[in-house]
Amino acid sequence: MSDKRRRRLPRNVREQEIIDAALHVFSKRGYHAAVVDEIAELAGISKPMVYLYLGSKEGLFVACIRRESQRLAATFKDAAQAGGSTPEQRLWAGLTAFFAFVAEHRDAWLVLHRQAPDQSEAISAELAQARRSIMAVVAGLVGQGITEGGRPGLGEQDADFVAHALVGAADSLTEWMERHPGQSPERMTIGLMNMMWVGMRNVLTGEVWTPPRET
Amino acid sequence: MSDKRRRRLPRNVREQEIIDAALHVFSKRGYHAAVVDEIAELAGISKPMVYLYLGSKEGLFVACIRRESQRLAATFKDAAQAGGSTPEQRLWAGLTAFFAFVAEHRDAWLVLHRQAPDQSEAISAELAQARRSIMAVVAGLVGQGITEGGRPGLGEQDADFVAHALVGAADSLTEWMERHPGQSPERMTIGLMNMMWVGMRNVLTGEVWTPPRET
DNA sequence: GCGTAATCTTACTCTTCAGTAAGTCTACTT
DNA sequence: AAGTAGACTTACTGAAGAGTAAGATTACGC
Structure with missing residues (x-):
């Protein structure tokens, strides 16, 4: 070297x-x-x-946020877009990429999502912006699913609601992942898909979700 | 006065x-x-x-954590226990109580779940303890559902996984709630139940969940 | 009304850091 | 090899804020 x-x-x-x-x-x-x-x-x-x-210290922090939030959003978006033709496949691919990213770039994730709501306007504005852009990518994916599913009565607001729940669940599961080392991103996603996609009700009655076949 | x-x-x-x-x-x-x-x-x-x-400042913080985490855990637990006889009813009651608590005690929630992972041993230990106790209450409820559902192959670890996803989703949805004022705790819970209990797959094909009747 | 214990205050000390002034050093150009 | 621009340092300043020493005030029992 x-x-x-x-x-x-x-x-x-x-x-x-x-x-x-x-x-x-x-x-x-x-x-x-x-x-x-x-x-x-x-x-x-x-x-x-x-x-x-x-x-300044603030400038330093903002630089971190900018770089990492862009990386994460791009990772998720690319994976989802390349992941397949159905909402289910894209969700699977995007979430798996997300867990892989968080496992590999733990620092970035902590800075993006575990900061206290303190500090200056500049910083909280930047953080809010970053989180919104990630949420927007997820909400876009969900909205696409709604549109393709052709289910009327569901709109942008619902996509945003679902995106929040998804991101929050995934976020919280990164903590679980810390306490259960050796879990692959795929296994994490399978667990989450069983809950979110299939539904707890159906899982309790015996249904099991497995990853879709390659396109 | x-x-x-x-x-x-x-x-x-x-x-x-x-x-x-x-x-x-x-x-x-x-x-x-x-x-x-x-x-x-x-x-x-x-x-x-x-x-x-x-x-000390630290002692002050610890006192806040102790008092509020106990309040929250008790609120959730009591509501769930009194909420009904099926897992579905208890989940509905517990989550509704949770959203009501967060809406009413926003400060407590922010302190409990949006603190940076900085500071001394004493504080991070206390925070971890508080979060674990809340998670344990939720995991207990989920575990009860698994047991009663009589689904073998699912264990404590799965209950903990589900609890993390649930708490994380609910947490993140409190942010959504901020941006959409006037949402009642009940409406929040309905949305979350549709995702988590019924499953996105089924919601996309037209199914709609509504609160169970009173016991 | 007098003592005293608990409640409460003013006015500090001392440390930690963000930010900077005033340079020094080194690689590259010509 | 001399000049210079850009990379880099040592050694400070100034402010903010955690924690405290020493004592002032009020309620309340007797």
């Missing part, structure tokens, strides 16, 4: 490394308890560099 | 008022951004009183 000596790096590369470090520290400590010096140290750099490149 | 002049109050009464104030400020700002002076002012008192009665 690279030299043991601290190499000078071009700005855009160093910036990404700083954001990586910030994501880690923010996720571990939360926004307020996070200390910029610690982020700088983890990035292998001194504090003024952080301020030179990202402007 | 009471006198306009600041009356001296007995310790146990004042303590509860301080916890009320703390809950409000913690929920608005999060643990770290919350300032003890603000809590004291809101409680109509000066800062040293807070330290005299609750020991």
Whole structure:
């Protein structure tokens, strides 16, 4: 790999490394308890560099949010779109991608969804925006299902309701996943599909859902 | 009402008022951004009183968690137990009570479930404990349903999985509720029951769930 | 009305950090 | 090899806020 000596790096590369470090520290400590010096140290750099490149602690946080929420939304959207031709298949693919993302990028998820509702306008606005964009992707998928299902009487508001329930359930299940290591994203999704898609009522009477065949 | 002049109050009464104030400020700002002076002012008192009665900022936070998590767990449990004889009826009653609680005690809910994973051992331990006790109540209800349903192959771990998904979905829906004011707890629960109990697959094909008749 | 215990306050201390001033160092260009 | 732009540092300032020392006030029993 690279030299043991601290190499000078071009700005855009160093910036990404700083954001990586910030994501880690923010996720571990939360926004307020996070200390910029610690982020700088983890990035292998001194504090003024952080301020030179990202402007402020707030700017640093916003940069984390922007980058990671975009990644997550893209991951989910791409997986769902490529996942198949029925709502069921797309839901399966999207949720599996979601659990895989959260398992792999735990820091990003914690920063996006487990921040206290404190801090400045700028930050809460940015967080709200990020969450809304993820919710919108999920709601889009659900809305598509409603349209294709041809069920009248259900509208955008219902899609949004369902999206909230889905995202919340998936979020909370990431905690369950922590306490039951070794669960694959697929197994998590199977469990959730049994609840949400098939319904508890039917699961209790013996029905079992299994992943749809490949397209 | 009471006198306009600041009356001296007995310790146990004042303590509860301080916890009320703390809950409000913690929920608005999060643990770290919350300032003890603000809590004291809101409680109509000066800062040293807070330290005299609750020991430290941490002690104050722990007191909030303890009181409110116990309230919530009791509310849910009582409602579910009194709600009827079938799992479906108990789930309906418990969830409705939950949404009513969250709508009425928004502060408590925010403090219990939207805190960043920062701060000391003492606090994260207390929060984890509180969340686990709520989850345990829900998981108990689900487990009861599994047992009564007589479905073999489903165990405690599945009940816990389902409890996480349920609590997470309900949690996330409290945000939806904020953006759609005027929704009653009953309407929220109907929506959630349609997803979770009946299943999206069946809802998309036209099925509609309505609350069970009174026992 | 007098003592005293509990309630409550003013006015600090001391630490922790966000942010910055004033540079130094190194790689690359010419 | 000399100049320079961009990468990087040391060593500060200033504010905010947790926690406290020392004492002032009021209720209440007697």
